Structure formats: structure tokens, C-alpha cells
Amino acid sequence: MSNEKIQAGLEKYNASVEKTVAKFPERGNLPEQRLYTPLDVKGVDSYAEEIGFPGMYPYTRGVQPTMYRGRFWTMRMYAGFSTAAESNKRYRYLIESGATGLSCAFDLPTQIGYDSDDPISEGEVGKVGVAIDSLADMEILFDQIDLGKVSTSMTINAPASVLLSMYIAVAEKQGVPADQLKGTIQNDILKEYAARGTYIFPPRPSMRLITNIFEYCSKNVPKWNTISISGYHIREAGSTASQEIAFTIADGIAYVEAAIKAGLNVDDFAGRLSFFWNAHNNVLEEVAKFRASRRVWAKVMKERFHAEKPKSMMLRVHTQTAGSMLTAQQPNNNIVRVALQTAAAVMGGTQSLHTNSKDEALALPTTESVTIALRTQQIVAYESGLADVIDPLAGSYYVEALTDKIEKEAWEYIQKIDELGGAVAAIEKGYIQKEIQDSAYKWQMDVESGARTIVGVNKFQQEEPAPEGLLKIDASVGIAQCERLAAMKAKRDNAAVEKALADLKAACEDENENLMPHILNAVRTYATLGEICGVMRKVFGEYEAHVNL
Amino acid sequence: MDKPIRVLVAKPGLDGHDRGAKVVARALRDAGFEVIYTGLRQTPEQIAEAALQEDVNVVAMSILSGAHPHLFPKVVNLIRAQGQEDVLIIGGGVIPESDIPALKEAGIAEVFTPGTPTSAIVDFINANLK
Numbered sequence: 001m002s003n004e005k006i007q008a009g010l011e012k013y014n015a016s017v018e019k020t021v022a023k024f025p026e027r028g029n030l031p032e033q034r035l036y037t038p039l040d041v042k043g044v045d046s047y048a049e050e051i052g053f054p055g056m057y058p059y060t061r062g063v064q065p066t067m068y069r070g071r072f073w074t075m076r077m078y079a080g081f082s083t084a085a086e087s088n089k090r091y092r093y094l095i096e097s098g099a100t101g102l103s104c105a106f107d108l109p110t111q112i113g114y115d116s117d118d119p120i121s122e123g124e125v126g127k128v129g130v131a132i133d134s135l136a137d138m139e140i141l142f143d144q145i146d147l148g149k150v151s152t153s154m155t156i157n158a159p160a161s162v163l164l165s166m167y168i169a170v171a172e173k174q175g176v177p178a179d180q181l182k183g184t185i186q187n188d189i190l191k192e193y194a195a196r197g198t199y200i201f202p203p204r205p206s207m208r209l210i211t212n213i214f215e216y217c218s219k220n221v222p223k224w225n226t227i228s229i230s231g232y233h234i235r236e237a238g239s240t241a242s243q244e245i246a247f248t249i250a251d252g253i254a255y256v257e258a259a260i261k262a263g264l265n266v267d268d269f270a271g272r273l274s275f276f277w278n279a280h281n282n283v284l285e286e287v288a289k290f291r292a293s294r295r296v297w298a299k300v301m302k303e304r305f306h307a308e309k310p311k312s313m314m315l316r317v318h319t320q321t322a323g324s325m326l327t328a329q330q331p332n333n334n335i336v337r338v339a340l341q342t343a344a345a346v347m348g349g350t351q352s353l354h355t356n357s358k359d360e361a362l363a364l365p366t367t368e369s370v371t372i373a374l375r376t377q378q379i380v381a382y383e384s385g386l387a388d389v390i391d392p393l394a395g396s397y398y399v400e401a402l403t404d405k406i407e408k409e410a411w412e413y414i415q416k417i418d419e420l421g422g423a424v425a426a427i428e429k430g431y432i433q434k435e436i437q438d439s440a441y442k443w444q445m446d447v448e449s450g451a452r453t454i455v456g457v458n459k460f461q462q463e464e465p466a467p468e469g470l471l472k473i474d475a476s477v478g479i480a481q482c483e484r485l486a487a488m489k490a491k492r493d494n495a496a497v498e499k500a501l502a503d504l505k506a507a508c509e510d511e512n513e514n515l516m517p518h519i520l521n522a523v524r525t526y527a528t529l530g531e532i533c534g535v536m537r538k539v540f541g542e543y544e545a546h547v548n549l
Numbered sequence: 550m551d552k553p554i555r556v557l558v559a560k561p562g563l564d565g566h567d568r569g570a571k572v573v574a575r576a577l578r579d580a581g582f583e584v585i586y587t588g589l590r591q592t593p594e595q596i597a598e599a600a601l602q603e604d605v606n607v608v609a610m611s612i613l614s615g616a617h618p619h620l621f622p623k624v625v626n627l628i629r630a631q632g633q634e635d636v637l638i639i640g641g642g643v644i645p646e647s648d649i650p651a652l653k654e655a656g657i658a659e660v661f662t663p664g665t666p667t668s669a670i671v672d673f674i675n676a677n678l679k
């Protein structure tokens with residue numbers, strides 16, 4: 001059919017529905033058109049350049065040539081709470097239940113570089129993740145888990161260098177060499193300033209730590225993903241889909257620039273960069289977002305940084321379903337939301353996935369609800385057919401048009417951020433934070449005005465009994481953790497600790513020194529996380545946020 | 550009321566999730582209140598100090614990390630101890646219903662859980678401020 005014929009048909013169709021449409025009640029936040037046709041997508045002429053084939057530039061259809069026809073995505077459940085021993089039990093349960101990778105959640109004191117016995121940690125120890133004070137805790141966390149076999153993702157940012165060093169040290173004790181280790185550290189400080197809040201040091205020394213890790217791992221831990229550049233938290237903080245990928249890719253550009261400035265060759269480290277997306281409620285928009293993000297990153301790496309290795313241009317992504325979309329009301333409905341979000345992540349072509357549990361708007365998940373979340377992935381993988389062919393929504397007029405639209409919006413943001421001097425400057429100026437806040441506020445106002453419906457929250461509400469059987473972290477966890485820490489400190493060689501910390505301090509003061517070997521040495525002496533970060537705090541100072549409402 | 554109501558929106562504890570706190574702060578401001586937001590990682594002492602310095606009528610705290618049983622009552626005690634008997638103290642966040650009676654017992658006037666419209670918070674403040 002020629003474009004003229006399609007145009008004529010479309011006009012006829014539009015005329016035929018005009019009267020009926022006028023009678024429909026208004027619904028907010030809908031796509032511009034009710035129907036998409038071949039007129040909304042670029043013709044076959046641009047197929048090779050813009051869409052292409054899986055495993056080939058620009059990777060719109062996926063980064064691996066065979067995608068899930070080869071193997072399914074890694075089913076990686078984020079877990080960690082209370083003590084190292086309790087979390088170890090949960091990890092072993094997940095592995096026995098068919099999870100194919102681990103994902104460690106750390107408590108807030110750990111994420112901000114404080115020991116459990118620091119006064120500021122009071123009330124927080126073991127609450128949102130596992131408390132790790134030293135190598136001793138890490139040994140318990142991975143007890144009877146073969147680090148040569150499992151791949152481990154650690155949600156750790158400001159002190160990522162310390163936790164990675166602990167992981168390397170535990171592996172040494174298991175007899176697993178560092179070059180066999182597989183996993184990811186989040187290590188994405190820019191989104192901490194912009195959206196997630198667990199920063200410690202100011203941007204400059206933080207960027208140094210990150211490039212130190214890139215360099216150290218490219219030589220010593222080559223299978224490790226040295227960063228997970230995260231849009232997840234940007235989206236959770238309220239951004240739109242386009243903002244999620246735009247701000248994250250802008251952060252990615254800043255990391256690549258910092259590493260190149262530090263003297264690294266782009267193709268030596270770019271293949272170990274990975275990304276982290278949110279799988280939100282709007283299935284088709286999310287699929288388009290995944291596809292657009294791969295295309296944007298491929299173009300950035302090829303055209304802006306002149307990467308040559310294909311791996312450097314591939315946006316490999318871990319995904320988590322949207323925690324902020326879970327409702328405390330009628331929590332069983334969340335199972336359905338997570339299933340749809342899983343469908344989006346899978347049709348979007350994710351490399352690994354965490355599915356949230358139904359009770360997470362209320363508390364940390366119980367074992368039972370985590371099992372349902374894992375089963376959701378298994379049902380989508382084995383029963384739904386969604387993983388049977390690669391990039392199944394390609395060629396949908398709507399999804400292709402939406403992919404183009406999201407890509408265009410992302411480029412506009414990236415250009416704006418470039419004009420502001422890059423992601424670091426844009427964050428320092430508060431630009432990215434303000435954009436996210438504005439989107440969050442609009443979302444909330446749309447929910448309150450009814451322009452956006454959330455089932456069970458602003459429509460279809462019902463009286464319900466208080467939920468039962470939630471996971472609770474007892475205050476005694478903090479006390480016991482502090483006792484273990486005191487016992488460990490009494491046993492270790494304190495002179496060795498002092499020496500390692502003094503050596504680390506000297507290294508911090510010398511900008512040309514890579515900090516990783518010094519941190520690893522300190523970790524091996526059982527210097528604590530708080531002690532190591534304390535030394536760095538002294539030299540580097542701490543970041544202070546400025547908030548414009 | 551002649552003088553506008555002054556509200557301190559505060560983030561006690563270590564969690565960095567302030568989407569809710571910022572949305573609430575903005576909604577309260579749009580409702581005509583004067584709003585001060587503390588930013589992240591405030592100790593109970595810092596929050597009490599800010600409540601005093603800013604001479605606020607309301608302290609609205611948000612916690613998503615589960616540290617509320619420890620931190621909320623601590624802030625209440627500090628604020629009362631400095632003589633601010635009439636300050637209305639409210640809280641919100643990921644807070645299981647079973648924790649709410651103890652928080653109210655400790656002096657938190659109301660606890661707003663996920664899904665609460667911001668208008669409910671505005672209404673509560675207007676209805677309960679002495």
C-alpha cells in the first residue's frame with residue numbers, strides 16, 4: 001500500500017470515529033494518537049541503521065545475537081537483611097529455588113560508610129539490608145557459597161571500593177582467584193546525588209574512586225561489571241521514562257569522560273559498564289524505553305567516544321520492577337503489577353531481573369512473598385511465550401514510534417545537560433534534581449485529581465483488614481551486631497590495622513595513586529568499613545546537598 | 550489565622566528516599582503553609598534544633614528505612630523537652646500499621662502511610678493545630 005492510500009484510509013477512519021470519540025469521557029495521560037499506522041514509523045529504508053539485528057549496532061533489538069533463545073535472563077533477587085548469617089540463609093534458599101545470581105542489599109550504615117556501633121547508625125542496623133562492618137561479616141555472608149560459580153551484584157555506591165575489596169578477600173580465602181569473579185557493584189555516585197541519597201564524598205574524589213576501580217578491575221578482576229549506571233532510582237524518585245534514560249546516559253557520559261581523562265583507553269573499560277533500568281507500569285512505554293536506551297548508548301559510544309569494540313557500545317542492563325508502583329492498599333494486586341512489569345522487562349530485552357514482592361510497600365518481603373516474585377519470572381520465562389522470539393514488539397507501529405519519541409526526548413535532555421557542562425555540573429546546579437521533583441509532583445497531583453488511576457488507591461478502594469505476617473527486624477539485631485564487632489576488634493592485629501590505615505591515608509593524599517590496592521590491604525587486616533571510610537572522609541571531606549523545592 | 554502556618558518537613562535517619570518528603574513539602578507550600586525542608590540524614594537533635602530555630606507549628610517527618618520506632622519518639626521527646634508543647638508532630642513513610650499505635654502513644658499525632666493524598670495531610674494539619 002502506498003503512503004497516499006494509507007493517508008486516505010486514515011482520514012476516512014478518523015472521520016468515521018469523530019462523533020463517537022466526542023462522547024467518550026476524558027482520560028488523562030494517554031498517547032497523542034489513538035491509532036498508529038505505517039505513517040508513524042520510518043520506512044524500511046532506515047531499518048538497517050536504526051533497528052537492525054540483535055547483537056548488532058545499534059542494538060535496538062537486543063545486545064546478544066540469540067537473546068533468550070540462547071538462555072533466559074539472570075533471575076537475580078535483591079535480598080539482604082538483618083545479620084550476615086540470616087542473609088546467608090536467604091541467599092542459599094534463593095539459589096536452591098532456582099535463582100541464578102545473587103544481589104546483596106546492605107543496610108544504610110553500610111551504604112554510607114558507618115560501622116554498626118557508630119551513634120548515627122542507631123535504629124538503622126540491619127533494617128533495609130545486611131549490616132557489614134568488616135571482612136569477618138563478609139565471610140559469614142558468603143559462607144558455603146562458591147564465589148567461583150555464583151555471580152553477585154552488590155548495591156553499594158559510595159563505599160563500593162571497600163565492599164568489592166572485601167568480596168575479593170573472601171574469594172582469596174575460598175581459593176578463588178580475582179580474575180574468576182563475576183558480578184557487579186553499583187558504584188554509581190552521580191545518581192546518589194541526584195536521586196538516591198547515599199553519598200559520602202564530594203563529586204571529585206568520588207569520581208576518582210570510580211575511575212580507580214575501572215582501572216584496577218580491567219587488570220585484576222576482568223569479568224567484573226565495575227559500575228551499574230542506574231536509572232532505577234531516578235525513576236523511583238519520580239522521573240518519566242525519557243528522563244530515566246536521559247539522565248542515566250548523561251551520567252554514563254560523565255563516567256566515560258572521567259576515565260578517559262584519567263588516561264584509560266575507552267575500549268579497555270567500556271565493555272564492563274552496565275546499566276540498571278526500572279520496569280514501570282506502562283508495558284509498551286517501557287519496552288520502547290529499553291529499545292531506545294540501547295540505541296542512544298550505542299550512538300554515544302560510537303560517535304562521541306569513538307569506541308571500536310562492539311562490547312563498548314552495548315547497553316547491557318539489569319532491571320528491577322518499580323517499587324514505587326506497589327501499593328500498600330490491597331497488596332495482592334501487586335502480584336499482578338509485578339507480572340506486567342516483568343513482561344515489559346522481558347520484551348524490552350533485559351539481561352537480568354529482580355522482581356519485587358507484593359508486601360514491599362509495607363515492609364521487607366517475607367520468604368513466601370519473595371518466592372511468588374521469583375515464580376513470576378519463571379512463569380513469564382517458561383509459560384508466557386514472551387521470551388520465545390527476540391524483540392517481539394519490533395515492527396509494531398506504536399512501539400516503533402514510541403521508541404523514536406523516547407530517543408528524541410532523551411537526546412534533547414542530553415544536549416541540555418551538555419550545555420550545562422555535563423552531568424556533574426547539572427547535578428551541582430540542581431537541574432536534574434528539579435526536573436525529577438517536578439515530574440514526581442505532577443504524578444502525585446494527577447493521582448489526586450483522578451487524571452491518573454491507581455487501582456485500590458484512588459479508585460476501586462475497599463475496606464480491608466490490616467496486613468499480617470510482615471517481616472520485622474528486631475532491635476536486638478543491632479545490639480548483637482555491635483557485640484560481634486567489638487569481639488572482632490579485640491581479636492585482630494591492631495598494629496597491622498593502624499599501619500594499613502596510615503598507608504591508605506597517604507595514598508588518598510596522592511592523586512596519582514590508585515586506591516584499590518591500599519583499600520584491599522586494609523580490608524585484609526580486618527580494618528572496618530567505618531575506619532576505612534573515616535580515613536577517606538578526613539582527606540576528601542563530605543558532600544553537602546542543596547535542595548530547591 | 551493571621552500568621553501563616555510554619556511546617557518543618559524533616560528526614561530523620563539515613564535513608565535517602567525523599568520523593569515523598571519533597572512532594573509533601575511542595576503540596577503544603579501550595580496549600581499556603583510556609584515550609585522548610587531539612588534535607589537528608591538529620592539526627593533527632595538537628596531536627597529539634599531546626600524546629601526551635603524556625604519557630605514552626607508543625608514537624609512532619611518521613612522515614613522509609615524502618616528506623617521510625619527508634620527515631621520518631623526521640624524527636625518528640627527532644628521537641629517537648631525544649632518547651633515546644635504545642636508543636637504538632639506527624640510522620641509518614643513505609644510504616645506497618647502494627648507500629649502505629651506505639652508511635653501515637655509516643656506523641657506522633659498522625660501517621661500517613663503510602664497512598665495517602667497530600668490533601669489529607671493538609672486537612673489534618675488545619676483541623677488539629679491548636
